[in-house]
Amino acid sequence: MLQVLDPPSVRRWSRLAAETLGKAREEIDALNVFPVPDGDTGTNLHLTMLSAAEALDGLPADAGTAATWQALAQGALLGARGNSGVIVSQVLRGLAEVFREAEGRGTDLCRGLVRAAELARAAVARPVEGTILSVLTAVAAAVRDGRGDLASIARRAAEEARSALRRTPGQLDVLARNGVVDAGGAGLTIILESLAAIVTDSYTGRVDIPAPAHRIGAEVAGESADGPGYEVMYLLEAGAAQVAALRAELDALGESLVIVGGDDLWNVHVHVDDAGAAIEAAVRLGRPHRIRVTYLVGADRTHPAARGRGVVAVAAGPALAALFEESGAVVVRREPGSSPPLAAVLAAIREAGSEVVVLPNDSGTREVAAAAAEVAREEGLVVGVLPTRASVQGLSALAVHDPLRRFDDDVVAMTEAAAHTRHGHVWVADREVMTSAGLAEPGDVLGVVDGDAALIGRDLGATALEVVGRMVSSSSELVTVLEGVDAPEGLARAVLDHLAETRPDIEVVLYEGGQGGYPLLIGVE
Secondary structure, X not given: OOOOOOHHHHHHHHHHHHHHHHHHHHHHHXXXXXXXXOOOHHHHHHHHHHHHHHHHHOOOOOOOHHHHHHHHHHXXXXXXXXXXXXXXXXXXXXXXHHHOOOOOOHHHHHHHHHHXXXXXXXXXXXXXXXXXXXXXXXXXXXXXXXXXXXXXXXXXHHHHHHHHHHHHHHOOHHHHXXXXXXXXXXXXXXXXXXXXXXXXXXXXXXXXXXXXXXXOOOOEOOEOOOOOOEEEEEEEEOOHHHHHHHHHHHHHHOEEEEEEEEOOEEEEEEEEOOHHHHHHHHHHHXXXXXXXXXXXXXXXXXXXXXXXXXXXXXXXXXXXXXXXXXXXXXXXXXXXXXXXXXXXXXXXXXXXXXXXXXXXXXXXXXXXXXXXXXXXXXXXXXXXXXXXXXXXXXHXXXXXXXXXXXXXXXXXXXXXXXXXXXXXXXXXXXXXXXXXXXXXXXXXXXXXXXXXXXXXXXXXXXXXXXXXXXXXXXXXXXXXXXXXXXXXXXXXXXXXXXXXXXXXXXXXXXXXXXXXXXXXXXXXX
């Protein structure tokens, strides 16, 4: 029996827990009736613990205690899936907070489990009894006195987890009505039993999960799967104050809200009807990535799948929309400075075809487009989202689109066309703003090249010419100019005349873009 939980033991525990959850995955999935009967809790817990174990595999063999526990907690945070997976990542974080600066004895395990229970309950916006939280709370209470060595406390924790798991149907009506225990609690029990097996060297290879009275489907014991239509998850880079604001906003939008993490990296999970709003809230408050949007049971999957190859383009302004429509794209319109609703992008993907290329044409829209693509893929559509950050890149990509090519080849060709298109614009500042080119005062003209402020001027025409001069090179072949709705008369013509005089070898195309805010949008291929 182990006297201390050292780094090699932590590695063995994480791997055993992941493997055992993998064996029990289908049985735990079958228990899954709360918060929605989507039958994926076992899968989510397996993937979460597997991510934690693989993070340890990436460490040197002689990694120390602090590095080992930090990697375990971070791996779970980054790989957490589903409501229960996010909570388990918080359990590992609580253990890591204690063990990374401790000897790893029985008293440390007691303190770690108590801390894990505190963190997990605090992460859930509206805790419900009869769930994984109840099992964890019972375990913490059972070991709180700190008496015993590592083996006896590990056994006590595992035994109390199984006892608390059996009590969950008496705490939550939906479990009792369906003759099952809580799925998340069952997964946590396996994790703690795996720990006890490592500490006591008593693993038998047998997985004992209380069987459900019957398989769980979209309707259970006469109940419909009413509730929010989407599960939204993402990692978010943001400060604690921004996360507090996000928590309040998401709590008002949906349910099953869990936010875990720290040190400006968070894992966010929520069930909502408006997935776009949940993502847009994150975009306003931080930088979301690894966005996953999943249909929950009961969501409408009955729409017919479209046929053929298509392109979806996001455009700000009617003239830009008309340009994309004339080139054959299904257009999603957005207001300048904002992202389109996820539902609108998803509807356009469904309309466009069964193989669809999406052109976000704005860095802020890419996350919404990626989320809509995830939903569409779950419906059986093939979707690729190109990294177009400007309308001129989208137009370049669309120009080489060939629906007769293999889809992957078409995506590659369109991506290369967009990547070879430099993009710039001029903007008259309406407020004081700090840029990479310095402080711009109201009335100053900003020249932006490839997303970065390249210069600050006072004259709109002169700044526009300077931007074009910085963008073109000896290999440039085509310049596209999109004239904004507020562009002064003669501004675009001055740019065209300048290029005709200085670079007569370059083809120049002028379109009425009709965009607001930016007098000129410029693309150089």
